[in-house]
Amino acid sequence: MAYWLAVGAAFAGVGIMVARRYFAGGVCRSLAMMTGKSVIITGANSGIGKAAATELAKREARVIMACRDLDSGEQAIKDIRRKTRNGELVLKHLDLASFQSIHKFSEDILKEEQRLDVLINNAGIFQCPFMKTEDGYEMQFGVNHLGHFLLTNLLLGLLKKSKPSRIVVVSSKLHSRGNIDFENLNMTEANYNRAAGYSNSKLANILFARELAHRLDNTGVTVNCLHPGIVWTNLSRHMNVSPVVKILMRPLIWLLLKSPEEGAQTVVYLSVAPELEDQSGKYFGDCHEKPFTAIARDDGVAKKLWEASEKMTGLA
Numbered sequence: 001m002a003y004w005l006a007v008g009a010a011f012a013g014v015g016i017m018v019a020r021r022y023f024a025g026g027v028c029r030s031l032a033m034m035t036g037k038s039v040i041i042t043g044a045n046s047g048i049g050k051a052a053a054t055e056l057a058k059r060e061a062r063v064i065m066a067c068r069d070l071d072s073g074e075q076a077i078k079d080i081r082r083k084t085r086n087g088e089l090v091l092k093h094l095d096l097a098s099f100q101s102i103h104k105f106s107e108d109i110l111k112e113e114q115r116l117d118v119l120i121n122n123a124g125i126f127q128c129p130f131m132k133t134e135d136g137y138e139m140q141f142g143v144n145h146l147g148h149f150l151l152t153n154l155l156l157g158l159l160k161k162s163k164p165s166r167i168v169v170v171s172s173k174l175h176s177r178g179n180i181d182f183e184n185l186n187m188t189e190a191n192y193n194r195a196a197g198y199s200n201s202k203l204a205n206i207l208f209a210r211e212l213a214h215r216l217d218n219t220g221v222t223v224n225c226l227h228p229g230i231v232w233t234n235l236s237r238h239m240n241v242s243p244v245v246k247i248l249m250r251p252l253i254w255l256l257l258k259s260p261e262e263g264a265q266t267v268v269y270l271s272v273a274p275e276l277e278d279q280s281g282k283y284f285g286d287c288h289e290k291p292f293t294a295i296a297r298d299d300g301v302a303k304k305l306w307e308a309s310e311k312m313t314g315l316a
């Protein structure tokens with residue numbers, strides 16, 4: 001009996017480890033170093049952004065951590081320093097819900113930085129209650145899309161000067177549920193739907209990446225976007241899951257969801273892999289190219305969204 005119990009436990013253990021490895025997803029196999037290269041990561045104080053910052057610091061990059069909460073950013077730098085003494089970590093304030101903050105951040109970067117090799121548009125807000133940015137836009141569309149749209153455009157000159165350089169856009173598989181309704185780009189409180197707001201903003205991320213890749217053809221600056229997988233981070237903070245439920249779900253979360261380090265693999269891959277140096281306008285997941293969904297392939301919508309975003313951010 002004891003023998004069969006031990007055999008059963010061993011099989012269960014192996015099964016759990018195999019399942020864990022499966023759900024951990026793809027791994028960045030590139031060993032490329034980033035010595036002498038500068039990277040900006042938005043939302044680098046938490047989750048996927050912090051894990052990517054740690055890995056890029058290990059590869060000796062100068063990592064500019066663009067965070068809206070400087071205390072949390074300081075704490076992240078301490079944590080990263082405990083894991084690696086490599087790399088140079090620079091903390092800068094950036095609130096993507098404020099065009100003024102984005103302009104101030106970009107002006108400082110253009111004044112202080114000699115180069116920018118990789119811009120990682122990672123920060124995001126997920127299914128929050130109805131809120132508006134400082135400039136009056138619905139928060140998810142404002143932060144996830146418009147904030148990064150403005151930031152990227154303001155930093156394009158430096159990226160071009162530093163070619164070959166890369167822009168990495170963190171989107172989500174949930175973009176496939178999104179819809180770009182030009183009559184209702186900026187949802188009002190009356191017609192707000194949190195889930196739709198998130199999916200729309202993530203679809204906008206992909207359409208932005210594809211249109212920008214077109215516009216940057218032959219400039220030496222590439223743009224690619226990705227789904228990081230389902231990752232256990234602070235992203236679900238607005239979902240009000242009770243702490244008890246979170247504790248009860250911990251074993252399942254451990255088994256089925258990626259850790260932030262696992263979720264950062266595709267971000268790191270798109271930032272460092274030498275074989276991607278001339279690859280642009282593509283969508284990745286688990287460190288592999290994936291096909292675009294039909295909704296993300298609409299070039300007409302991508303162009304129209306670009307023009308609308310220029311107006312909304314004051315660039316046109």
Ligand SMILES: NC(=O)c1ccc[n+]([C@@H]2O[C@H](COP(=O)([O-])OP(=O)(O)OC[C@H]3O[C@@H](n4cnc5c(N)ncnc54)[C@H](OP(=O)(O)O)[C@@H]3O)[C@@H](O)[C@H]2O)c1
Nearest residue numbers: 043046047048095096097122123124172230231233234235
């Ligand atoms: N986790 C997943 O399963 C998953 C799946 C698909 C896609 N993603 C995408 O992955 C990206 C990273 O998310 P995560 O999972 O790592 O979540 P997270 O731990 O909550 O990180 C989100 C980051 O964005 C920052 N942020 C939010 N609003 C901001 C603003 N107004 N200005 C500047 N920074 C702001 C947060 O700063 P604070 O800490 O100050 O709030 C935080 O650093 C997001 O774009 C998300 O949509 C995640």
